[in-house]
Amino acid sequence: MVRYKAQNRMVKAVLTAKDEDRIAEETIQPVLDEGAGNGWTLHSFQSTPAGLVFIWELPD
Numbered sequence: 001m002v003r004y005k006a007q008n009r010m011v012k013a014v015l016t017a018k019d020e021d022r023i024a025e026e027t028i029q030p031v032l033d034e035g036a037g038n039g040w041t042l043h044s045f046q047s048t049p050a051g052l053v054f055i056w057e058l059p060d
Contacts, residue, residue, distance in 0.1 A: 003058040004043060007031070010051040028052070 009031055028045075031054060035042060040056035 005040065005056045005058055007035070007054040007056060008051055009054065 009027075031052075032042065035054065035056050039059045041059075043055040043057045045052055045054045
């Protein structure tokens, strides 16, 4: 059975759905490094007015 984890991260700017390509790498990379270090695989992420939501696939 596949398990997922949702992780919310606040960002300093207000984002809309069309701004994903404008998110600074220094905002995302530490989160990606943390998840990969835990053995998680990034499934998807979305920007919301409150920040970013990362969906991780957890290892078996």
